[in-house]
Amino acid sequence: MEPDAAALDSAFMALADPVRRSIIARLSRGPATVNELAEPFEISKQAVSKHIQVLEQANLVTRTREAQRRPVHLNPARLEALTAWIDQYRLVREGQFRSLDAVLRSNAATGSGPDTRSHHEQFPEAQRS
Amino acid sequence: MEPDAAALDSAFMALADPVRRSIIARLSRGPATVNELAEPFEISKQAVSKHIQVLEQANLVTRTREAQRRPVHLNPARLEALTAWIDQYRLVREGQFRSLDAVLRSNAATGSGPDTRSHHEQFPEAQRS
DNA sequence: ACGTTTATCAACCTTTCGGTTGTTTAAGCG
């Protein structure tokens, strides 16, 4: 269940849209069909269906069959994975080093200062096509 | 400090890229210059500079002047804002309603079932160009 | 003053994204 780079890509990308975030917000109150989700917006149902495709591809929601309707369900586990990733980095320096940056940087080139290591996301992790 | 839709847009969009996430990971260990950030990747420094522009526009990092270098600093507060937004929705239904969805949906059209209201992100919140 | 380092700006190209319309499939309903 460890989120790899591609999974984080699709998840964050999916949330980088106000319509899709609204859909998430709506689904947090319970499952809904495409038509129910599309109604509050001025965009077409096809567009909403595409948005849901994006969310589904990011594993943030799942579509189930139920008669002729296809309710969309939220997947809280994936949201949890995102907060886990973010916390991994935001917890390190909760702003208290802000004024010491200049000092740390001045002798950082020699690699002798007190540092805050022990991380698991090694730096070179990504590549694009 | 409340994150509006546009702020969340840019922040999630910024994190939806493995290079930019790697930059965040690196900056969580301390500030760094563009050259230092660019070295581990095969893309040009200009490209990395653009990535940092995106992160800066999303308020995830800040650029300071210091001699002829321009160290990039992480902004943990903005990361915290993201987790706050996500938690707002993932904490609602931690998977326990999964099997009750069919029942809830069947009488949801009449609007009489027990629900989980009291949310502040009202549904119609977004629009595109 | 000149060159070097650091980093940004500008133009350009290619790919992807978000949305549209139009056409199918699938499942009820009368």
Add this chain to the structure above:
DNA sequence: CGCTTAAACAACCGAAAGGTTGATAAACGT
């Protein structure tokens, strides 16, 4: 068996993203 509804699929289009190269600006060192 048709008719309506729900929703996906497909083709198309404008806009934006991600990257490249080339030129420009700012702050040193000598």
